[in-house]
Amino acid sequence: MNHRLNRFSILFMLAGGLVLLFVIAPLVGLFLQTSGVSIVKTLHDHEVTHSILLTLTTAMGATLIFSLGIIPLAWLMAHHQFRGKRIIHGLIDLPVVIPHTAAGIALLSVFSDQSLLGSGASFFGLSFVGTSAGIVIAMAFVSLPFLFNAARDSFESIDKRLEHAAMNLGASQMQTFFRVSLPLAKNGIISGMIMMFARGMSEFGAVVIIAYYPMITPVMIFDRFASFGLEASRPIALIFIVIALAVFVLIRLITRKSFAVR
């Protein structure tokens, strides 16, 4: 291929460059307009640190708990043809297309203490409205398509003869799943889990409906902005972005080291 720049390439580079600038400029602006003093002050605000910790733990909780159901569902969808399969695909992708505040309202109608499920759960001392459990539910609802789609694609990409070989060699379906399918699909699944975690962590719309308090960081940024203005919310936004990026990079590094195919 000819790598010399022509008019066509330059035009596309300009168009692409504008998009990159559009993504980077607000982040740079945020960094430049936030003073060091306000960052230090915010870091000493216990409400903020507690909120960041809550956001990270609930997003992690949502990812880990729901992966126990999402991964088996993804395997089923990758391995079986059945009537209604497309409908299930559509249902799983639904959270991506509906407004997240609407998703929050929908969740509230199922998990509020007055609903059947909510009242059933409250019988066992579990409440979803205004609790960490509610935050986990809301985060999981909007972010699970990321893990599901990544896991299904990974399972689909496995050569079926490897799974047949495992069973021919005496492995049950369960053993084949844990010894062959899961290890071979792990890279895609881990990527999906990271995406689900990242998406859950940044969720605002659904969470704000079901659990304004305890306050996760995206809700706190909105709350401080609405109550005290840009100056009060900007350092929290900056700290949260840095921590989110650091966690994201850290997880990537850890999983790459631990799960690299040698």
Added chain:
Amino acid sequence: MLYVKNLNLQAGDFKVPDTSFDVKKGEYYFLLGESGSGKSLILEAIAGIQKIKSGEVWVNNLNITHLPMHQRRVGLVFQSLALFPHLTVMDNIAFPLQRRGIKWPQVEKEVVQMAQRLSIAHVLKRKPGTLSGGEHQRVALARTLIMKPDMLLLDEPLSSLDILLKEEMVELLRELHQQGQTILHVTHDYRVVGSLANRISIIQKGILLQTGTPQEIASNPKCKLASRLVV
């Protein structure tokens, strides 16, 4: 040993209609046919991969037609070999023994013995991606043989080998047969059949045209493929 009775298979539009044959204990039996003749489909049906429309498969007087794949005790070496890329050669060969719950020291001992028998002891710590074609074949064979299958099913195991490696593998298969292993081997390669086979079935478009010893088939060939048989 193996009795395939009135087997009916279908894959898309392709059909294998009402096929019957038997393989005796210790016999080296070939299903010889061109690509797309249905020979691999029959092998997969015996192994439980391909759904059987009707008919029965018996191994050692046991009807295995509806047995789950992992309970059949018929060892299939796939044409693609299907080595697990995420496991070392050692773990690949150990796989069937570990699934049966055998403790590691015993597993390791048996794996090393099998690897020495097939001259692959030097690659035990390597991953399949780093092996040569011949080593690949031997590892796949070792992994299947270590489970001591009642019946060894070979799906075109020599097709991807160059001529020298092919000769080496033919010798290995001959040795296995002489040690008493019952083998059902499907291939389109009429050149390797004559020197190994006790009996051969010629298959064309899903139908068994002719069954007999290599000499019987060569002396009275009923199709072009049979006439090419070298005895």
